[in-house]
Amino acid sequence: GPDRRRTVGAWSGLGGVATAIGPVLGGFLVGLAPWGWRLAFLINVPLAVLVVLLAVRTVPETRDEQADARPDVTGAVLAAAGLALAVYALTVGPQRGWSGPVVGCLLAGLALLIAFLLTEARSSHPMMPLALFRDRDFSGANAVTLVVYAALSGALFLIPVQLQRVSGFSPVEAGSALLPITVVMLLLSARMGRLATGIGPRLPMTVGPVVAGAGLALLVRVGPHASYVLDLLPALLVFSLGLSATVAPLTATVLAAAPHRQAGVASAVNNDIARVAGLLAVAVLPGLAGITPSAYDDAARLSAGFHHAVLIAGALCAFGGVLSFLTIRRRPDPAGSAAADAPTPRSVPTHCAISAPPAPVDGSATATS
Incomplete structure (x- = not known):
């Protein structure tokens, strides 16, 4: 219903915002002192405590009474x-x-x-019910998650390195350079979610990764003495536009493909795949692009490797669009689209600081992650 669509849009947008804010905060912490890089890891401790407190105070408790409680x-x-x-x-x-x-x-x-x-x-x-993957849309959406988030994570790892080691940006400047991604995701994610409700997820999930891949390919213009406005900003705007068109419809497709009582499990599986994709990309992409440990001290070699890396990431992202076209079959939801502007019932709480949509108030569905 409209509550789920609004929640998925808010969740997807805030997730993209958090991803883009990370380099900004990290750059600021690294620039505080010679040992400031340690703060980029230590900051996770108070953030984790804050998340636990917010979850206890704001997230409604739901559970699947039919599920096995054993881990x-x-x-x-x-x-x-x-x-x-x-x-x-x-x-x-x-x-x-x-x-x-x-x-x-x-x-x-x-x-x-x-x-x-x-x-x-x-x-x-x-821990990961394989029966969920029998649904074609669920399997397809998670395959798209794997390749798109691998491209995203690999690029976001290497862009600040390129800006600092080759283009002469400070850590704070390199992190702040990614803020356009935050702004575009914040402005467009919910709108893209509503658009996908009316036309179906297949089109935005096909076009979005291709556009995002084109944005990554434009990063080949970033080199020594790169201009932020002329070289970096256009690429980031194109990339973030494509990413905004992809994320909310992708997440909604994953959740819609799973039974209501397994919405939380479906969310967790999709999040895990995204994290694994990022882990593999950061581990593999630099080596695949020819960026060896010694290249980080050689601006010419690093820049050449970076250009190879963003082209690989762009192709990988565009491949996500091909996967969407071939695998996603979920139809538009005309009834849900018409109801999207209806007032939200007062008895149904909505939350943004969540990792799965809220369960229906009748208790017939559960969400855990």
Whole structure:
């Protein structure tokens, strides 16, 4: 209904805002002192405490009475260990060579991830219910999440590095340079969510990643003595426009494809895939683009590698649009579109600081993450 659409739009917009604000805050903290880079990690402690307090005070409690309360310890251990070993190998291999121990870590990680999938398929209380992926829209939307968020994370990791090491920006300037993404996401995400309700998610999820990929490709103009207004800003505006068209419809598609009682699980799976995509991109993209550890001290080599990286990220992002066109089949919601402007019932609370949409007030659906 309209409550869910408004919530998904707010959630998606705020998520994009938080992602873009991170480099700004990080740049400010790094510039405070020679040891300021440590503050970029320590700041997460008070933020985590704040999130817990807000969740306790504002998020309504919901639970699935039919769900098994036992945690999937085996699945969690296999997934964490498998990802840790695989990411370590993918990070170290391109830099130090594919020695026997590195290849062994990669193979062990892949074996543990396969064991994780087999465990989830047989578990009565899986951490990641594989049955959700039987829905074509759910599988397609999560595949799009994987490639788009890999492109996003890889680019957001390398842009500040390029601006500081090659273009001569300070840490604060490099972080602040990404603020247009925050502004555009904040202004357009909810509107794009409403648009997708009327025309269906397939079109914005197809066009959005292609536009975002074009924005990433425009970053090849950023080099020594780059002009913010002429070289960087146009690329960021195009990228953020495409991202805004993608994120809210993508999230809404994931949630709409799952049964109501598993909305929270669907949200958690999608968030996990986005985080894994970012982890893999940061580990793999620099090496794939030829950015070795020594390149960070050589402006010419770093700039060349950055240009290769943004082209790879742009192509990956555009591929997300192709995936959307081939896999997303969910139709427009004319009734929901007509109701989108109706007043929200006073008895239904809405919240922005959440990780899944609120459950219906009749208790028939649950959301946990």
